[in-house]
Amino acid sequence: MLIQKSKEYESLIDPRLLQAFKRIRRNARNGLAVVYVERDACGGCFNKIPPQRQMDIRLRKKIIVCEYCGRILVDKELAGVD
Numbered sequence: 001m002l003i004q005k006s007k008e009y010e011s012l013i014d015p016r017l018l019q020a021f022k023r024i025r026r027n028a029r030n031g032l033a034v035v036y037v038e039r040d041a042c043g044g045c046f047n048k049i050p051p052q053r054q055m056d057i058r059l060r061k062k063i064i065v066c067e068y069c070g071r072i073l074v075d076k077e078l079a080g081v082d
Helices: 002-010 015-027 052-058
Strands: 033-036 072-074
Touching: 052 072
Parallel strands: 033 072
Antiparallel strands: none
């Protein structure tokens, strides 16, 4: 059932973005392609994220990736975390 739902949602996403997401997920050590910023650091590699980059992430105007590990960064609110 979940696989079927994921196929439905995949059809709604820009193929270029979906391919990039799958590539990131394949290369990530724990399979996480999207992580949130916690304590001013990337939730995947734990490297510090500069304040200006954190502001860009909070504004959600474009997709921001970690310059160290390549994972997609989102803010905690978007990730559904307190």
